[in-house]
Amino acid sequence: MAAPDAAVLEDRPARVPFWRGPTFRRLIHHRSFVIGAILVSIVLVTALIAPWLDLPDPNRLAIRFRFRPPSGEFLLGTDNLGRSMLSRVIWGGQLSLAIGLGVVLLNAVFGVTLGAAAGYFGKLDGPLMRFADALMAFPSVLLAIGIAAALGPSAMTAVIALAVVYIPRTARIVRASVLVVRELEFVQAARASGADDWRILRQHIMPNCMAPLIVQLSFVFAYAVLSEAVLSFLGLGAPPTTPSWGILIAEGRSYIREAAWLTIVPGVAIAITVFGLNLLGDGLRDVLDPRLRVEQG
Numbered sequence: 001m002a003a004p005d006a007a008v009l010e011d012r013p014a015r016v017p018f019w020r021g022p023t024f025r026r027l028i029h030h031r032s033f034v035i036g037a038i039l040v041s042i043v044l045v046t047a048l049i050a051p052w053l054d055l056p057d058p059n060r061l062a063i064r065f066r067f068r069p070p071s072g073e074f075l076l077g078t079d080n081l082g083r084s085m086l087s088r089v090i091w092g093g094q095l096s097l098a099i100g101l102g103v104v105l106l107n108a109v110f111g112v113t114l115g116a117a118a119g120y121f122g123k124l125d126g127p128l129m130r131f132a133d134a135l136m137a138f139p140s141v142l143l144a145i146g147i148a149a150a151l152g153p154s155a156m157t158a159v160i161a162l163a164v165v166y167i168p169r170t171a172r173i174v175r176a177s178v179l180v181v182r183e184l185e186f187v188q189a190a191r192a193s194g195a196d197d198w199r200i201l202r203q204h205i206m207p208n209c210m211a212p213l214i215v216q217l218s219f220v221f222a223y224a225v226l227s228e229a230v231l232s233f234l235g236l237g238a239p240p241t242t243p244s245w246g247i248l249i250a251e252g253r254s255y256i257r258e259a260a261w262l263t264i265v266p267g268v269a270i271a272i273t274v275f276g277l278n279l280l281g282d283g284l285r286d287v288l289d290p291r292l293r294v295e296q297g
Contacts, residue, residue: 026287033283039276043269047093055087058243067259077261079251085265090137092243093269099158099237103224104217106163107170112213115174116201120182129175132168140165144227148236158228158237165227166220172214184208198242211288214271215281223279229270245270 026035062082072076076085118128135143147161181187187204195204231237232246240247245266252262 003201022146023287027283030283030287033088033281033287036276036279036281036283039272041278043093043273043276044097046090047097050090050094053090055090056084058083058086058087058091059241067255069259076265077259079248080255080259081261085248085261086149088243088248089245089265089269092245092248092266095155095238095244095271096228096246096270099155099162099228100221100224103162103166104221106159107167107220108217110163110215111167111170112174115171116178116206116209118171119175119178120197120201120205125175130196132171135164135168136172137238140223141227141230144231145234145236148231153236153239155238155242158231160235162224162227162233166223170213170216170220173212174209177212178205181205181208215285215288218281218284222274222281225277226270226274229266272280 020044050087060083065074065078065082068074068078068082074084074086079085079088114128114132118125138146144158144161144165147164148157148294151157151160180187182205190200190204227247228237228244229249232244233250234246235250237246238244248266250264252259252266256263
C-alpha cells in the first residue's frame with residue numbers, strides 16, 4: 001500500500017507560498033495598494049522606533065523655546081510650553097495607532113464571532129442582527145462619544161467605545177459572506193459526511209470569508225484612528241498628559257493664529273495615516289473581491 005500512497009502524494013500540487021502566488025503579484029502591481037502600504041509603513045515604523053530615536057521627552061517643558069516655528073533646530077516647531085512638536089507627534093502616533101489596532105482586534109474577534117453565528121445559525125440571526133441594527137441606527141461618532149462619556153476618559157475607554165461602534169458593521173459583512181458560502185456544494189458535502197458545525201465553520205466557511213473581512217478591518221483601522229482623534233479632541237480619549245493627535249489639535253486650537261503649526265502638524269499626520277489606510281483598503285478590495293476582478297477583466 002505504500003507505493004499508491006506515494007504516487008498520490010506526488011500527484012498533489014505543492015502549496016505555493018503567498019508571496020509567490022497570483023494574489024500577491026496582483027497586490028504589488030496595484031498602485032493604490034502600493035502607495036497605501038508605503039504610507040502606512042512609514043507611519044507604523046516611525047511610531048515603533050520612537051523609543052530608539054534621539055528625540056527629546058515629549059512632555060519636557062522648556063518655556064524659553066515656546067512657539068518656535070519649524071526650523072533646523074526644531075523640525076516641526078514647539079508648542080506653547082516649549083515642547084518639541086516632532087517628538088509629540090511621533091509619540092502621539094504610537095498611542096493613536098495602538099488604539100486603532102485594539103479596535104481592529106476586537107472587531108476581528110467579536111465581529112467575526114457574531115457574524116458567523118448569525119449567518120450560520122438561523123435562530124440567532126434575527127436577535128443578533130436586530131441588536132446590530134439598533135447600534136447602527138446611531139451616528140457612529142455620537143455613539144462613541146456617549147459610550148466614552150459614560151465610562152470616563154481613558155485610552156481603554158476609547159478602544160471599547162470605538163469597538164462597540166464598528167463591531168456591528170463587521171458582523172454584518174461576515175454574516176453576508178457566511179450566508180453565501182454555507183449554501184455552496186463543498187459545505188453541503190462536508191455536512192453530509194458528518195462534520196459538526198464547528199468544523200464546518202472553521203475549516204470550510206470562514207477561510208472563504210476572509211477576503212471581505214480583511215478589507216473591512218483595514219477600513220475600520222482608518223475609521224478608528226480618525227474617531228480616536230475626535231474623542232481625544234473632546235477630552236474623552238487618553239489623559240491630557242499623554243500625547244495624542246487629537247489632544248495636540250485641541251491644545252493648538254487656541255494658538256492657531258500665532259502658531260498654526262500646532263494644529264497643522266498633527267492634522268497632517270492624521271490625514272496621511274487615514275489616506276494610506278483607505279488606499280490600502282481600496283487595493284485589497286480590488287484584488288480580493290472576485291466580482292470586481294470579473295468586472296475589470
